[in-house]
Amino acid sequence: MHPNALLDLATDLLRSVLRLDQPADAVVSAFFRQHRALGARDRHALAETAYTVLRQRLLLAHLAQSGSGALERRLAILGWQGGDNFLRGALGPHEQQWLAQVKSVDRTTLGDKLRHNLPDWLAGALQTQLGEEFWPLVQAMDAAAPLDLRSNLLKTKRDEAAKALAAAGIAAEPTPFSPWGLRIDGKPALNKLELFTNGSVEVQDEGSQLLALLTGAKRGEMVVDFCAGAGGKTLALGAMMRNTGRLYAFDVSGHRLDNLKPRLARSGLSNVYPAQIAHERDERVKRLAGKIDRVLIDAPCSGLGTLRRNPDLKWRQSPKAVQELQAKQQSILASASRLPKSGGRLVYATCSLLTAENEEIVAAFDAEHGRDFVRLDAAELLREQGVERADELLQDRCLRLWPHRHRTDGFFAAVWQRR
Numbered sequence: 216m217h218p219n220a221l222l223d224l225a226t227d228l229l230r231s232v233l234r235l236d237q238p239a240d241a242v243v244s245a246f247f248r249q250h251r252a253l254g255a256r257d258r259h260a261l262a263e264t265a266y267t268v269l270r271q272r273l274l275l276a277h278l279a280q281s282g283s284g285a286l287e288r289r290l291a292i293l294g295w296q297g298g299d300n301f302l303r304g305a306l307g308p309h310e311q312q313w314l315a316q317v318k319s320v321d322r323t324t325l326g327d328k329l330r331h332n333l334p335d336w337l338a339g340a341l342q343t344q345l346g347e348e349f350w351p352l353v354q355a356m357d358a359a360a361p362l363d364l365r366s367n368l369l370k371t372k373r374d375e376a377a378k379a380l381a382a383a384g385i386a387a388e389p390t391p392f393s394p395w396g397l398r399i400d401g402k403p404a405l406n407k408l409e410l411f412t413n414g415s416v417e418v419q420d421e422g423s424q425l426l427a428l429l430t431g432a433k434r435g436e437m438v439v440d441f442c443a444g445a446g447g448k449t450l451a452l453g454a455m456m457r458n459t460g461r462l463y464a465f466d467v468s469g470h471r472l473d474n475l476k477p478r479l480a481r482s483g484l485s486n487v488y489p490a491q492i493a494h495e496r497d498e499r500v501k502r503l504a505g506k507i508d509r510v511l512i513d514a515p516c517s518g519l520g521t522l523r524r525n526p527d528l529k530w531r532q533s534p535k536a537v538q539e540l541q542a543k544q545q546s547i548l549a550s551a552s553r554l555p556k557s558g559g560r561l562v563y564a565t566c567s568l569l570t571a572e573n574e575e576i577v578a579a580f581d582a583e584h585g586r587d588f589v590r591l592d593a594a595e596l597l598r599e600q601g602v603e604r605a606d607e608l609l610q611d612r613c614l615r616l617w618p619h620r621h622r623t624d625g626f627f628a629a630v631w632q633r634r
Protein backbone atom coordinates (compact mmCIF):
# COMPACT_ATOMS: atom_id res chain seq x y z
CA MET A 216 0.00 0.00 0.00
CA HIS A 217 1.16 3.55 -0.68
CA PRO A 218 2.73 5.11 2.46
CA ASN A 219 0.27 7.98 2.51
CA ALA A 220 -2.72 5.65 2.28
CA LEU A 221 -1.39 3.50 5.14
CA LEU A 222 -0.72 6.55 7.30
CA ASP A 223 -4.30 7.69 6.63
CA LEU A 224 -5.54 4.30 7.79
CA ALA A 225 -3.38 4.52 10.91
CA THR A 226 -4.94 7.92 11.59
CA ASP A 227 -8.44 6.46 11.22
CA LEU A 228 -7.60 3.51 13.43
CA LEU A 229 -6.21 5.78 16.14
CA ARG A 230 -9.35 7.90 16.02
CA SER A 231 -11.37 4.78 16.92
CA VAL A 232 -8.95 3.31 19.43
CA LEU A 233 -8.50 6.57 21.33
CA ARG A 234 -12.23 6.83 21.98
CA LEU A 235 -11.40 4.22 24.62
CA ASP A 236 -15.01 3.07 24.70
CA GLN A 237 -14.10 -0.51 23.73
CA PRO A 238 -11.09 -2.77 24.27
CA ALA A 239 -8.34 -1.84 21.79
CA ASP A 240 -7.94 -5.42 20.53
CA ALA A 241 -11.66 -5.51 19.62
CA VAL A 242 -11.37 -2.16 17.80
CA VAL A 243 -8.30 -3.32 15.88
CA SER A 244 -9.96 -6.63 14.88
CA ALA A 245 -13.12 -4.82 13.72
CA PHE A 246 -10.97 -2.38 11.72
CA PHE A 247 -9.16 -5.23 9.96
CA ARG A 248 -12.49 -6.89 9.15
CA GLN A 249 -13.50 -3.65 7.42
CA HIS A 250 -10.20 -3.60 5.49
CA ARG A 251 -9.84 -7.22 4.47
CA ALA A 252 -7.42 -6.47 1.62
CA LEU A 253 -4.66 -5.38 4.01
CA GLY A 254 -1.60 -7.62 3.98
CA ALA A 255 0.14 -8.99 7.05
CA ARG A 256 2.90 -6.35 7.09
CA ASP A 257 0.48 -3.45 6.85
CA ARG A 258 -1.70 -4.94 9.58
CA HIS A 259 1.32 -5.33 11.80
CA ALA A 260 2.36 -1.71 11.23
CA LEU A 261 -1.15 -0.42 11.98
CA ALA A 262 -1.70 -2.50 15.12
CA GLU A 263 1.75 -1.80 16.56
CA THR A 264 1.40 1.93 15.86
CA ALA A 265 -1.94 2.01 17.69
CA TYR A 266 -0.48 0.08 20.63
CA THR A 267 2.59 2.32 20.79
CA VAL A 268 0.40 5.41 20.98
CA LEU A 269 -1.67 3.78 23.76
CA ARG A 270 1.49 2.88 25.68
CA GLN A 271 3.05 6.34 25.39
CA ARG A 272 -0.10 8.40 25.15
CA LEU A 273 0.90 11.22 27.53
CA LEU A 274 4.36 11.63 26.05
CA LEU A 275 3.21 11.54 22.42
CA ALA A 276 0.27 13.89 23.06
CA HIS A 277 2.72 16.31 24.67
CA LEU A 278 5.14 16.11 21.73
CA ALA A 279 2.29 16.34 19.21
CA GLN A 280 1.28 19.78 20.49
CA SER A 281 3.88 21.52 18.37
CA GLY A 282 2.63 20.16 15.04
CA SER A 283 -0.36 20.98 12.88
CA GLY A 284 -3.10 19.02 11.11
CA ALA A 285 -5.25 16.30 12.69
CA LEU A 286 -4.03 15.30 16.15
CA GLU A 287 -4.46 11.59 15.39
CA ARG A 288 -2.23 11.92 12.29
CA ARG A 289 0.47 13.56 14.39
CA LEU A 290 0.17 10.78 16.96
CA ALA A 291 0.34 8.14 14.23
CA ILE A 292 3.53 9.74 12.88
CA LEU A 293 5.12 9.89 16.34
CA GLY A 294 4.15 6.32 17.21
CA TRP A 295 4.80 4.90 13.72
CA GLN A 296 5.94 1.26 13.73
CA GLY A 297 6.12 0.59 9.99
CA GLY A 298 9.73 1.66 9.31
CA ASP A 299 11.30 5.14 9.03
CA ASN A 300 11.81 5.06 5.25
CA PHE A 301 8.24 4.08 4.64
CA LEU A 302 7.04 6.89 6.88
CA ARG A 303 9.17 9.48 5.08
CA GLY A 304 7.35 8.51 1.89
CA ALA A 305 4.09 9.66 3.48
CA LEU A 306 5.24 13.00 4.90
CA GLY A 307 5.36 16.42 3.28
CA PRO A 308 8.39 18.71 3.90
CA HIS A 309 6.72 20.50 6.84
CA GLU A 310 5.90 17.27 8.58
CA GLN A 311 9.43 15.96 7.99
CA GLN A 312 10.86 19.09 9.55
CA TRP A 313 8.50 18.89 12.50
CA LEU A 314 9.31 15.21 13.07
CA ALA A 315 13.07 15.89 13.04
CA GLN A 316 12.59 18.67 15.58
CA VAL A 317 10.43 16.45 17.88
CA LYS A 318 12.94 13.60 17.62
CA SER A 319 15.68 15.91 18.88
CA VAL A 320 13.86 16.49 22.19
CA ASP A 321 15.79 14.83 25.04
CA ARG A 322 13.05 12.69 26.58
CA THR A 323 15.01 12.04 29.76
CA THR A 324 14.58 15.72 30.71
CA LEU A 325 10.78 15.50 30.64
CA GLY A 326 8.68 15.26 33.80
CA ASP A 327 7.90 11.90 35.44
CA LYS A 328 4.38 11.74 34.08
CA LEU A 329 5.59 11.99 30.50
CA ARG A 330 8.06 9.20 31.18
CA HIS A 331 5.78 6.74 32.98
CA ASN A 332 2.67 7.41 30.85
CA LEU A 333 0.27 6.34 33.57
CA PRO A 334 -2.77 8.07 35.05
CA ASP A 335 -1.99 9.63 38.45
CA TRP A 336 -4.12 7.23 40.50
CA LEU A 337 -2.37 4.19 39.03
CA ALA A 338 1.15 5.63 39.17
CA GLY A 339 0.55 6.52 42.84
CA ALA A 340 -0.69 3.02 43.74
CA LEU A 341 2.25 1.32 42.01
CA GLN A 342 4.85 3.71 43.45
CA THR A 343 3.53 3.04 46.96
CA GLN A 344 3.82 -0.70 46.42
CA LEU A 345 7.11 -0.85 44.56
CA GLY A 346 9.26 2.11 45.64
CA GLU A 347 12.40 2.13 43.50
CA GLU A 348 11.18 -0.82 41.47
CA PHE A 349 8.44 1.35 39.97
CA TRP A 350 10.65 2.45 37.04
CA PRO A 351 11.80 -1.06 36.07
CA LEU A 352 8.11 -2.04 36.06
CA VAL A 353 7.26 0.93 33.81
CA GLN A 354 10.00 -0.11 31.42
CA ALA A 355 8.86 -3.75 31.37
CA MET A 356 5.25 -2.77 30.74
CA ASP A 357 6.28 -0.54 27.87
CA ALA A 358 7.61 -3.51 25.92
CA ALA A 359 5.58 -6.13 24.06
CA ALA A 360 5.12 -9.43 25.92
CA PRO A 361 6.99 -12.52 24.74
CA LEU A 362 4.92 -15.33 23.27
CA ASP A 363 4.55 -18.24 25.71
CA LEU A 364 3.17 -21.66 24.86
CA ARG A 365 1.98 -24.44 27.13
CA SER A 366 2.76 -27.94 25.98
CA ASN A 367 -0.25 -30.20 26.39
CA LEU A 368 1.15 -33.19 28.23
CA LEU A 369 -1.76 -35.33 27.04
CA LYS A 370 -0.30 -35.08 23.56
CA THR A 371 3.38 -34.24 23.81
CA LYS A 372 6.32 -33.44 26.07
CA ARG A 373 7.88 -30.01 26.32
CA ASP A 374 11.16 -31.01 24.65
CA GLU A 375 9.31 -32.78 21.84
CA ALA A 376 7.22 -29.66 21.25
CA ALA A 377 10.40 -27.57 21.19
CA LYS A 378 11.91 -29.90 18.59
CA ALA A 379 8.81 -29.69 16.40
CA LEU A 380 8.94 -25.89 16.64
CA ALA A 381 12.63 -25.90 15.72
CA ALA A 382 11.83 -28.05 12.68
CA ALA A 383 9.37 -25.35 11.63
CA GLY A 384 12.12 -22.74 12.01
CA ILE A 385 10.82 -21.36 15.35
CA ALA A 386 13.30 -21.15 18.22
CA ALA A 387 11.76 -21.78 21.65
CA GLU A 388 13.29 -21.78 25.14
CA PRO A 389 11.86 -23.58 28.17
CA THR A 390 10.19 -21.05 30.48
CA PRO A 391 12.10 -20.66 33.76
CA PHE A 392 9.24 -21.50 36.14
CA SER A 393 6.43 -23.46 34.49
CA PRO A 394 7.51 -27.02 33.64
CA TRP A 395 5.11 -26.98 30.66
CA GLY A 396 6.11 -23.66 29.13
CA LEU A 397 8.04 -22.65 26.00
CA ARG A 398 8.96 -19.05 25.24
CA ILE A 399 9.26 -17.78 21.70
CA ASP A 400 10.90 -14.55 20.65
CA GLY A 401 8.89 -12.51 18.16
CA LYS A 402 5.40 -13.35 16.95
CA PRO A 403 5.57 -16.12 14.33
CA ALA A 404 2.20 -17.27 12.96
CA LEU A 405 1.41 -20.48 14.80
CA ASN A 406 -2.16 -21.24 13.89
CA LYS A 407 -1.30 -23.23 10.77
CA LEU A 408 1.37 -25.36 12.46
CA GLU A 409 0.33 -28.96 12.99
CA LEU A 410 1.62 -28.77 16.55
CA PHE A 411 -0.99 -26.10 17.20
CA THR A 412 -3.90 -27.46 15.18
CA ASN A 413 -3.55 -30.91 16.78
CA GLY A 414 -3.65 -29.39 20.27
CA SER A 415 -0.09 -30.25 21.31
CA VAL A 416 0.53 -26.62 22.28
CA GLU A 417 -1.67 -23.70 23.32
CA VAL A 418 -0.75 -20.04 23.64
CA GLN A 419 -0.67 -19.24 27.37
CA ASP A 420 1.40 -16.81 29.39
CA GLU A 421 3.72 -18.57 31.83
CA GLY A 422 2.00 -16.78 34.72
CA SER A 423 -1.34 -18.20 33.71
CA GLN A 424 0.20 -21.70 33.63
CA LEU A 425 1.44 -21.21 37.20
CA LEU A 426 -2.10 -20.40 38.37
CA ALA A 427 -3.33 -23.73 37.03
CA LEU A 428 -0.40 -25.51 38.69
CA LEU A 429 -1.37 -23.99 42.04
CA THR A 430 -4.62 -25.92 42.09
CA GLY A 431 -2.69 -29.23 42.17
CA ALA A 432 -5.59 -30.84 40.24
CA LYS A 433 -5.20 -34.62 39.90
CA ARG A 434 -6.64 -37.64 38.15
CA GLY A 435 -10.23 -38.53 38.95
CA GLU A 436 -11.02 -35.34 40.89
CA MET A 437 -14.00 -32.97 40.81
CA VAL A 438 -12.69 -29.53 39.84
CA VAL A 439 -14.40 -26.20 39.16
CA ASP A 440 -12.91 -23.42 37.04
CA PHE A 441 -15.31 -20.78 38.31
CA CYS A 442 -14.53 -17.95 35.86
CA ALA A 443 -13.43 -20.06 32.93
CA GLY A 444 -13.92 -17.53 30.12
CA ALA A 445 -12.41 -18.88 26.91
CA GLY A 446 -10.77 -21.58 28.99
CA GLY A 447 -7.02 -20.84 28.99
CA LYS A 448 -6.74 -22.32 32.47
CA THR A 449 -9.49 -24.91 31.95
CA LEU A 450 -7.39 -26.62 29.29
CA ALA A 451 -4.36 -26.73 31.58
CA LEU A 452 -6.47 -28.13 34.46
CA GLY A 453 -8.02 -30.81 32.22
CA ALA A 454 -4.56 -31.96 31.17
CA MET A 455 -3.38 -32.02 34.81
CA MET A 456 -6.34 -34.32 35.51
CA ARG A 457 -5.14 -36.55 32.62
CA ASN A 458 -8.55 -36.23 31.02
CA THR A 459 -10.27 -38.05 33.90
CA GLY A 460 -12.67 -36.92 36.65
CA ARG A 461 -14.99 -33.96 36.07
CA LEU A 462 -13.97 -30.41 35.32
CA TYR A 463 -16.75 -27.82 35.38
CA ALA A 464 -16.02 -24.66 33.39
CA PHE A 465 -18.38 -21.98 34.71
CA ASP A 466 -18.78 -18.46 33.40
CA VAL A 467 -21.58 -15.89 33.23
CA SER A 468 -20.66 -15.19 29.61
CA GLY A 469 -21.98 -17.77 27.14
CA HIS A 470 -20.08 -15.98 24.39
CA ARG A 471 -16.75 -16.51 26.15
CA LEU A 472 -17.55 -20.15 26.85
CA ASP A 473 -18.32 -20.57 23.13
CA ASN A 474 -14.72 -19.57 22.42
CA LEU A 475 -13.62 -22.46 24.62
CA LYS A 476 -15.20 -25.03 22.29
CA PRO A 477 -12.69 -25.06 19.38
CA ARG A 478 -9.84 -25.06 21.89
CA LEU A 479 -11.39 -28.01 23.71
CA ALA A 480 -11.77 -29.87 20.42
CA ARG A 481 -8.05 -29.40 19.68
CA SER A 482 -6.97 -30.35 23.20
CA GLY A 483 -8.36 -33.89 23.15
CA LEU A 484 -10.08 -33.33 26.52
CA SER A 485 -13.40 -35.01 27.21
CA ASN A 486 -13.63 -34.36 30.96
CA VAL A 487 -14.71 -30.71 30.66
CA TYR A 488 -18.31 -29.62 31.31
CA PRO A 489 -18.79 -25.98 30.27
CA ALA A 490 -21.82 -24.32 31.89
CA GLN A 491 -23.12 -20.78 31.72
CA ILE A 492 -24.21 -19.63 35.17
CA ALA A 493 -26.56 -16.71 35.78
CA HIS A 494 -24.42 -15.23 38.58
CA GLU A 495 -22.08 -16.44 41.30
CA ARG A 496 -24.96 -17.67 43.47
CA ASP A 497 -26.47 -19.80 40.69
CA GLU A 498 -28.38 -23.00 41.63
CA ARG A 499 -25.64 -25.10 40.04
CA VAL A 500 -23.12 -23.69 42.51
CA LYS A 501 -25.44 -24.55 45.42
CA ARG A 502 -25.88 -28.13 44.15
CA LEU A 503 -22.12 -28.72 44.08
CA ALA A 504 -21.42 -27.14 47.49
CA GLY A 505 -19.04 -29.23 49.61
CA LYS A 506 -18.38 -31.72 46.79
CA ILE A 507 -15.38 -30.26 44.96
CA ASP A 508 -11.68 -31.12 45.30
CA ARG A 509 -10.22 -27.96 43.67
CA VAL A 510 -11.74 -24.61 42.82
CA LEU A 511 -9.98 -21.99 40.72
CA ILE A 512 -11.40 -18.48 40.73
CA ASP A 513 -9.73 -16.49 37.96
CA ALA A 514 -11.72 -13.45 39.00
CA PRO A 515 -12.90 -10.62 36.75
CA CYS A 516 -10.42 -7.81 37.46
CA SER A 517 -8.96 -4.58 36.12
CA GLY A 518 -6.46 -6.56 34.01
CA LEU A 519 -3.73 -4.08 34.92
CA GLY A 520 -1.19 -6.91 35.06
CA THR A 521 -1.57 -7.30 31.30
CA LEU A 522 -0.59 -3.78 30.24
CA ARG A 523 2.11 -5.17 27.93
CA ARG A 524 -0.69 -6.73 25.86
CA ASN A 525 -3.56 -4.38 26.69
CA PRO A 526 -2.08 -0.90 27.20
CA ASP A 527 -5.54 0.66 26.69
CA LEU A 528 -6.58 -0.67 30.11
CA LYS A 529 -4.60 1.99 31.95
CA TRP A 530 -6.83 4.61 30.31
CA ARG A 531 -10.05 2.60 30.49
CA GLN A 532 -9.86 1.68 34.19
CA SER A 533 -10.55 4.05 37.08
CA PRO A 534 -10.62 4.00 40.89
CA LYS A 535 -14.42 3.74 40.70
CA ALA A 536 -14.25 0.73 38.37
CA VAL A 537 -11.74 -0.93 40.71
CA GLN A 538 -14.10 -0.36 43.64
CA GLU A 539 -16.94 -2.01 41.73
CA LEU A 540 -14.66 -4.91 40.81
CA GLN A 541 -13.69 -5.36 44.46
CA ALA A 542 -17.34 -5.86 45.42
CA LYS A 543 -17.76 -8.41 42.62
CA GLN A 544 -14.54 -10.22 43.57
CA GLN A 545 -15.60 -10.49 47.21
CA SER A 546 -18.99 -11.81 46.25
CA ILE A 547 -17.58 -14.40 43.81
CA LEU A 548 -14.97 -15.58 46.32
CA ALA A 549 -17.57 -15.90 49.09
CA SER A 550 -19.93 -17.87 46.90
CA ALA A 551 -17.32 -20.13 45.27
CA SER A 552 -15.83 -20.87 48.70
CA ARG A 553 -18.87 -23.04 49.40
CA LEU A 554 -17.73 -25.52 46.75
CA PRO A 555 -14.61 -27.17 48.23
CA LYS A 556 -15.15 -30.23 50.39
CA SER A 557 -13.25 -30.66 53.63
CA GLY A 558 -9.54 -30.82 52.67
CA GLY A 559 -10.39 -29.31 49.25
CA ARG A 560 -8.41 -26.42 47.78
CA LEU A 561 -9.54 -22.91 46.84
CA VAL A 562 -7.44 -20.63 44.62
CA TYR A 563 -8.31 -16.94 44.18
CA ALA A 564 -6.42 -15.29 41.32
CA THR A 565 -6.34 -12.08 39.29
CA CYS A 566 -4.24 -10.52 36.56
CA SER A 567 -4.18 -7.23 38.46
CA LEU A 568 -1.20 -5.51 40.09
CA LEU A 569 -3.31 -3.64 42.62
CA THR A 570 -3.40 -4.63 46.31
CA ALA A 571 -7.06 -3.51 46.25
CA GLU A 572 -7.96 -6.49 44.07
CA ASN A 573 -5.50 -8.91 45.66
CA GLU A 574 -4.22 -8.69 49.24
CA GLU A 575 -7.23 -6.64 50.38
CA ILE A 576 -9.68 -9.24 49.04
CA VAL A 577 -7.69 -12.02 50.70
CA ALA A 578 -7.54 -10.19 54.05
CA ALA A 579 -11.31 -9.59 53.99
CA PHE A 580 -11.93 -13.27 53.20
CA ASP A 581 -9.58 -14.42 55.97
CA ALA A 582 -11.33 -12.12 58.43
CA GLU A 583 -14.73 -13.57 57.59
CA HIS A 584 -13.94 -17.21 56.74
CA GLY A 585 -10.67 -17.82 58.60
CA ARG A 586 -12.37 -20.39 60.83
CA ASP A 587 -13.22 -22.64 57.86
CA PHE A 588 -10.12 -22.13 55.72
CA VAL A 589 -6.38 -22.27 56.27
CA ARG A 590 -4.04 -20.37 53.96
CA LEU A 591 -1.41 -22.45 52.17
CA ASP A 592 2.08 -21.39 51.08
CA ALA A 593 2.00 -20.94 47.29
CA ALA A 594 5.75 -21.63 46.85
CA GLU A 595 5.45 -25.00 48.57
CA LEU A 596 2.54 -25.98 46.34
CA LEU A 597 4.42 -24.95 43.22
CA ARG A 598 7.52 -26.88 44.26
CA GLU A 599 5.33 -29.98 44.59
CA GLN A 600 4.38 -29.41 40.94
CA GLY A 601 7.99 -29.31 39.80
CA VAL A 602 8.35 -25.51 39.65
CA GLU A 603 11.96 -24.47 40.18
CA ARG A 604 12.91 -21.30 42.10
CA ALA A 605 9.33 -21.06 43.38
CA ASP A 606 10.50 -18.88 46.29
CA GLU A 607 11.19 -16.05 43.81
CA LEU A 608 7.48 -15.92 43.02
CA LEU A 609 6.23 -15.47 46.56
CA GLN A 610 5.00 -12.50 48.57
CA ASP A 611 3.45 -13.21 51.98
CA ARG A 612 2.56 -16.82 51.04
CA CYS A 613 0.83 -15.61 47.86
CA LEU A 614 1.97 -15.89 44.27
CA ARG A 615 2.92 -12.39 43.07
CA LEU A 616 4.18 -12.17 39.49
CA TRP A 617 5.60 -8.97 38.01
CA PRO A 618 6.51 -8.29 34.36
CA HIS A 619 9.85 -6.71 35.34
CA ARG A 620 10.86 -9.48 37.75
CA HIS A 621 9.48 -12.60 36.10
CA ARG A 622 8.79 -11.62 32.47
CA THR A 623 5.21 -12.81 32.93
CA ASP A 624 1.99 -10.85 33.11
CA GLY A 625 1.26 -9.46 36.57
CA PHE A 626 -0.65 -12.28 38.21
CA PHE A 627 -1.66 -12.80 41.83
CA ALA A 628 -2.98 -15.88 43.61
CA ALA A 629 -3.83 -16.91 47.15
CA VAL A 630 -4.57 -20.51 48.11
CA TRP A 631 -6.64 -21.96 50.96
CA GLN A 632 -7.56 -25.41 52.12
CA ARG A 633 -10.95 -26.06 53.67
CA ARG A 634 -10.52 -27.47 57.18
Ligand SMILES: C[S@@+](CC[C@H](N)C(=O)[O-])C[C@H]1O[C@@H](n2cnc3c(N)ncnc32)[C@H](O)[C@@H]1O
Nearest residue numbers: 442443444446447448466467468495513514515
Ligand atom coordinates in the same frame (compact mmCIF):
# COMPACT_ATOMS: atom_id res chain seq x y z
C1 LIG B 1 -10.05 -13.14 34.02
S1 LIG B 1 -11.38 -13.65 33.07
C2 LIG B 1 -11.17 -15.38 32.95
C3 LIG B 1 -10.10 -15.84 31.99
C4 LIG B 1 -10.02 -17.35 31.84
N1 LIG B 1 -9.98 -18.03 33.11
C5 LIG B 1 -8.82 -17.79 31.00
O1 LIG B 1 -7.86 -18.35 31.55
O2 LIG B 1 -8.86 -17.59 29.78
C6 LIG B 1 -12.73 -13.50 34.19
C7 LIG B 1 -14.01 -14.16 33.73
O3 LIG B 1 -14.96 -14.04 34.79
C8 LIG B 1 -16.23 -14.05 34.21
N2 LIG B 1 -17.19 -13.60 35.23
C9 LIG B 1 -17.59 -12.34 35.54
N3 LIG B 1 -18.49 -12.37 36.55
C10 LIG B 1 -18.63 -13.67 36.90
C11 LIG B 1 -19.43 -14.34 37.87
N4 LIG B 1 -20.24 -13.67 38.69
N5 LIG B 1 -19.36 -15.69 37.94
C12 LIG B 1 -18.54 -16.38 37.10
N6 LIG B 1 -17.76 -15.80 36.16
C13 LIG B 1 -17.82 -14.47 36.06
C14 LIG B 1 -16.07 -13.15 33.00
O4 LIG B 1 -17.08 -13.40 32.04
C15 LIG B 1 -14.66 -13.55 32.51
O5 LIG B 1 -14.74 -14.52 31.51
